[in-house]
Amino acid sequence: MFDIRDVSKSFVLHNQGSAVIPVMAEASLQVAKGECVALTGESGAGKSTLMRMLYGNYLASAGSIRVGETELVGAQPREVLALRREVLGYVSQFLRVVPRVPTRDVVADPLLALGHDPQETRARAEEMLARLRIPERLWALSPTTFSGGEQQRVNIARGFVHSYPALLLDEPTASLDPVNRETVLCLIEEAKARGAAIVGIFHDAEARARVADREIDVTGFTPERAA
Numbered sequence: 181m182f183d184i185r186d187v188s189k190s191f192v193l194h195n196q197g198s199a200v201i202p203v204m205a206e207a208s209l210q211v212a213k214g215e216c217v218a219l220t221g222e223s224g225a226g227k228s229t230l231m232r233m234l235y236g237n238y239l240a241s242a243g244s245i246r247v248g249e250t251e252l253v254g255a256q257p258r259e260v261l262a263l264r265r266e267v268l269g270y271v272s273q274f275l276r277v278v279p280r281v282p283t284r285d286v287v288a289d290p291l292l293a294l295g296h297d298p299q300e301t302r303a304r305a306e307e308m309l310a311r312l313r314i315p316e317r318l319w320a321l322s323p324t325t326f327s328g329g330e331q332q333r334v335n336i337a338r339g340f341v342h343s344y345p346a347l348l349l350d351e352p353t354a355s356l357d358p359v360n361r362e363t364v365l366c367l368i369e370e371a372k373a374r375g376a377a378i379v380g381i382f383h384d385a386e387a388r389a390r391v392a393d394r395e396i397d398v399t400g401f402t403p404e405r406a407a
């Protein structure tokens with residue numbers, strides 16, 4: 181589902197004399213349907229950079245990144261948007277939402293964008309919010325004022341509301357209490373069982389050991405060592 185071949189990435193710092201910072205060289209990784217791969221490596225090794233390239237936020241300098249049928253390197257913006265709508269979900273650590281949109285609509289949005297029936301969508305969004313223990317009195321409010329853990333759970337509800345065939349998870353259990361953490365680990369296991377391919381960053385070692393089938397240390401992709 182994810183097929184990454186010989187990917188390199190350099191940042192050009194235009195405001196610092198156009199300094200070129202190579203951060204990744206010849207990264208290759210394949211992730212099959214139903215498999216979860218955890219990216220590991222010390223801080224600064226390039227985990228977030230790789231995740232951002234997989235989501236099409238950063239452009240790879242060279243190589244190929246295929247997610248399902250889509251080649252992300254050189255893709256048109258509309259292809260990237262279609263991929264994100266239909267195939268590739270992303271649960272980031274922080275919730276970014278349009279202010280004043282009710283939580284229920286924030287969670288329903290991925291299904292509405294796919295043209296699902298609004299009533300069914302609303303029911304599904306509410307089911308996810310209930311499962312993640314967001315109190316019902318909050319569903320009509322914007323999540324902008326929610327606590328860190330509440331915002332993270334809204335983010336997770338939104339990321340799992342559609343059965344994406346491919347998922348990127350950035351610290352999905354970071355600010356959660358044990359009960360909600362368990363719910364999220366179950367959601368990840370269910371996604372794998374239905375065939376989703378997952379790439380994640382999990383600093384929570386126990387969570388990683390439970391859901392990840394393989395660990396890939398991205399330090400192996402840093403330019404010095406890969407050379």
Ligand SMILES: Nc1ncnc2c1ncn2[C@@H]1O[C@H](COP(=O)(O)OP(=O)(O)OP(=O)(O)O)[C@@H](O)[C@H]1O
Pocket residue numbers: 191201203221222223224225226227228229230
């Ligand atoms: N936008 C950017 N411009 C310039 N350099 C960047 C940029 N983003 C990341 N880097 C550099 O790329 C390297 C990898 O960073 P990255 O954030 O991917 O590491 P990480 O493994 O996710 O670290 P952490 O665990 O601390 O989040 C770092 O040296 C960082 O300074």
